[in-house]
Amino acid sequence: MAKTASYKKKYRFFKPREKKLNRSMAGNTLLFVIMAICGFFMALPLVMIVNNCLKPLDELYQFPPKILVRNPTLENFTDLFTIMNDSWVPFSRYILNTIIITGFGTVGHVILASLAAYPLAKHEFPGKKLLFNMVVLSMMFSWTVTQIPNYMIISWLGINNNYLALILPACSYGMGLYLMKQFMEQLPTSLMESARLDGASEFQIFWKIVMPNVKPAWLTLAIFQFQQMWGNTGSMFLRDEQLKPMQFALQQISAGGTARAGAAAAVTFVIAAVPIIFFLLCQSNVLETMTTSGMKE
Amino acid sequence: MASKEALAVAKKQGTLMYQIKKNKECYLMLAPYFILFFLFTVLPVLMSIALSFTYFNMLEWPTFNGWNNYIKLFLEDDIFLISLKNTLIFAVVTGPVSYLLCLLFAWIINEFSSKIRTVLTLIFYAPSICGNAYMVWSLILSGDRYGYLNGILLKLGVINEQKLWMQDAKFILPCLIVVQLWLSLGTGFLSFIAGLQTVDKSMYEAAALDGVKNRWQELWYVTLPAMKPQLMFGAVMQITQSFAVADISIQLAGNPSVNYAGATVVTHLLDYGSTRFDMGYASAIATVLFLLMVGTNKLVQKLLGRVGE
Numbered sequence: 001m002a003k004t005a006s007y008k009k010k011y012r013f014f015k016p017r018e019k020k021l022n023r024s025m026a027g028n029t030l031l032f033v034i035m036a037i038c039g040f041f042m043a044l045p046l047v048m049i050v051n052n053c054l055k056p057l058d059e060l061y062q063f064p065p066k067i068l069v070r071n072p073t074l075e076n077f078t079d080l081f082t083i084m085n086d087s088w089v090p091f092s093r094y095i096l097n098t099i100i101i102t103g104f105g106t107v108g109h110v111i112l113a114s115l116a117a118y119p120l121a122k123h124e125f126p127g128k129k130l131l132f133n134m135v136v137l138s139m140m141f142s143w144t145v146t147q148i149p150n151y152m153i154i155s156w157l158g159i160n161n162n163y164l165a166l167i168l169p170a171c172s173y174g175m176g177l178y179l180m181k182q183f184m185e186q187l188p189t190s191l192m193e194s195a196r197l198d199g200a201s202e203f204q205i206f207w208k209i210v211m212p213n214v215k216p217a218w219l220t221l222a223i224f225q226f227q228q229m230w231g232n233t234g235s236m237f238l239r240d241e242q243l244k245p246m247q248f249a250l251q252q253i254s255a256g257g258t259a260r261a262g263a264a265a266a267v268t269f270v271i272a273a274v275p276i277i278f279f280l281l282c283q284s285n286v287l288e289t290m291t292t293s294g295m296k297e
Numbered sequence: 298m299a300s301k302e303a304l305a306v307a308k309k310q311g312t313l314m315y316q317i318k319k320n321k322e323c324y325l326m327l328a329p330y331f332i333l334f335f336l337f338t339v340l341p342v343l344m345s346i347a348l349s350f351t352y353f354n355m356l357e358w359p360t361f362n363g364w365n366n367y368i369k370l371f372l373e374d375d376i377f378l379i380s381l382k383n384t385l386i387f388a389v390v391t392g393p394v395s396y397l398l399c400l401l402f403a404w405i406i407n408e409f410s411s412k413i414r415t416v417l418t419l420i421f422y423a424p425s426i427c428g429n430a431y432m433v434w435s436l437i438l439s440g441d442r443y444g445y446l447n448g449i450l451l452k453l454g455v456i457n458e459q460k461l462w463m464q465d466a467k468f469i470l471p472c473l474i475v476v477q478l479w480l481s482l483g484t485g486f487l488s489f490i491a492g493l494q495t496v497d498k499s500m501y502e503a504a505a506l507d508g509v510k511n512r513w514q515e516l517w518y519v520t521l522p523a524m525k526p527q528l529m530f531g532a533v534m535q536i537t538q539s540f541a542v543a544d545i546s547i548q549l550a551g552n553p554s555v556n557y558a559g560a561t562v563v564t565h566l567l568d569y570g571s572t573r574f575d576m577g578y579a580s581a582i583a584t585v586l587f588l589l590m591v592g593t594n595k596l597v598q599k600l601l602g603r604v605g606e
Contacts, residue, residue: 023408023512024511027511027512028408031405031408034405035402035405035406035417038402038421039417039420039421041479042420042421042423042424042479042482043420043423044433045423045424045427045431045433046420046423046427048433049427064443065436065443067436112329112330112333113330115326115327115329115330116326116327116329116330116331118326119320119322119323119324119326119327120327123320123323124320125316125317125319125320125323125324126313126316126317126320131327131331134334134339135334136533136594137587137591138334138338138339138342139533139534139537140533140536140537140540140586140587140590140591140594141342141345141583141587142541142563142566142582142583142586142587144563144566144567144570144571144579144583145345145348145566145570145576145579145580145582145583146338146341146342146344146345148345148348148355148576149340149341149344149345149348150337150341152344153336153337153340153341157336168333168336168337169333169337169338171330171333172330172333172334172336172337172338173338174334174338175484175534177330177334178530178533179488179530182488182526182527182529182530183491183492183495183526183527185526186495186523186526201322202322202323202326203322203326206326216491216492216494216495217491219491220487220488220490220491223487224484224487227426272426272427275426276419276423276426276427279419279422279426280415280419283415283418283419284411284415286490286491286494
């Protein structure tokens with residue numbers, strides 16, 4: 001008896017009924033149908049990228065173009081690996097560069113933005129409003145025109161042609177601070193008060209109490225930032241081939257013209273697959289935290 | 298006597314220096330981020346605004362020319378006015394619609410059990426994560442008989458001959474709006490999903506006792522007010538996205554597009570900034586766009602203050 005119940009629970013599409021109030025079966029079905037139709041259109045790019053990388057060359061150039069692959073092959077990937085092995089700078093070097101730039105850019109931004117967001121969300125001090133407004137407004141200025149001044153500043157600082165030229169600006173993007181501040185605002189103040197009475201310093205409160213409680217927020221921020229950093233080719237600031245990230249090398253390969261169309265399709269797959277894997281890792285954790293976050297004011 | 302002392306203490310506590318000293322720890326926590334923020338964001342923005350009052354071709358030192366860029370922008374540059382009109386149409390349509398879609402989809406996805414939720418989130422977020430995903434649309438909107446949209450419409454007998462979706466000035470803007478909507482489940486969408494996780498579950502039970510009868514009432518009276526911070530965040534992201542549309546227009550309709558039907562403020566800016574190397578003029582365009590977004594943001598934040606009332 002108990003076994004069938006757990007079986008049912010596991011395979012039910014919607015959350016178990018006893019937990020959900022105010023839900024009708026008709027409503028559930030309607031929502032499911034809507035999601036199925038919309039999901040079809042939204043999934044198109046995924047379908048196309050996966051199919052393209054499995055197409056042999058003649059199918060890639062077929063006219064009229066078809067989305068689905070007829071004779072799937074892994075040729076494109078073997079091509080890609082051959083090209084990678086021939087590259088002038090060992091490909092592992094590009095991968096290392098990407099790990100450094102994306103890793104520090106993502107972790108650094110999440111930590112610095114959260115650290116600054118905490119006082120902005122939960123403390124009163126002179127200048128608070130001004131600082132916060134500046135961050136929000138900064139997101140509205142077109143980055144195309146700030147690129148030139150940015151370049152000048154990075155040259156003045158002498159960090160041109162250095163990983164720091166990509167990592168430091170990435171740590172100070174406005175969006176992360178705004179996102180974290182909004183989530184921290186929702187935390188009940190009582191949570192911090194009790195820790196303060198126990199003699200915890202503000203930094204300890206931030207690290208031990210605030211951060212674990214806003215886990216969905218910083219995981220989401222990590223997804224955004226990872227995607228941003230992963231897409232960075234660094235071509236503006238990094239001159240040495242040995243410093244350039246994988247994204248740059250991959251784009252070079254896919255710019256190889258007709259002969260490399262197959263490898264290019266494989267590159268598109270790799271470029272999309274990495275952030276998707278990162279997304280899946282983070283997102284499943286975002287959704288897990290919900291069961292534990294039942295705090296009360 | 299005691300009251301005098303108390304007054305002195307109160308006076309001391311009221312001074313700015315005392316406030317700053319008291320919150321020393323706060324400023325320490327703010328410092329690392331804001332030092333970088335001033336260097337790499339505030340300073341460049343201020344420099345750009347200053348450049349908007351100059352002529353600057355990126356080779357010679359900028360020369361001051363007062364309000365000339367702005368005067369030219371509004372009085373002589375017809376294409377700017379077209380692009381401004383397009384951007385406003387774009388923002389007014391895609392902004393609210395995509396905001397509501399983000400919210401709606403995030404809310405529906407939240408109803409599913411956790412594994413399906415992850416998969417659905419991925420599918421809906423896919424267009425934003427797959428770099429150049431909108432290239433799918435160049436297949437769909439292709440102007441010959443083999444374009445998917447033309448093919449289907451011809452088969453159904455809705456149209457008699459193929460339409461040049463991306464070359465006909467009539468169709469460019471509506472098509473771009475559809476593509477943008479499809480692309481727009483990004484930052485706001487994910488932050489809504491995360492926001493929904495933070496809503497206190499016991500509030501739903503309390504609301505049910507208070508007479509909330511269906512999921513729509515629950516959404517308006519419980520869920521939305523509880524996730525107001527995320528709604529504000531989503532709105533700002535939506536504004537920055539819908540006013541800054543450029544990539545899809547350039548990729549699908551070209552820059553310049555036929556009759557400038559797909560021109561937006563940012564494509565115009567890119568035209569001057571990266572093609573004609575007139576950075577002063579480009580900066581002036583950026584400044585105007587900035588003011589436009591700031592104004593819209595003020596308005597939207599006011600509207601959002603009314604949620605759940």
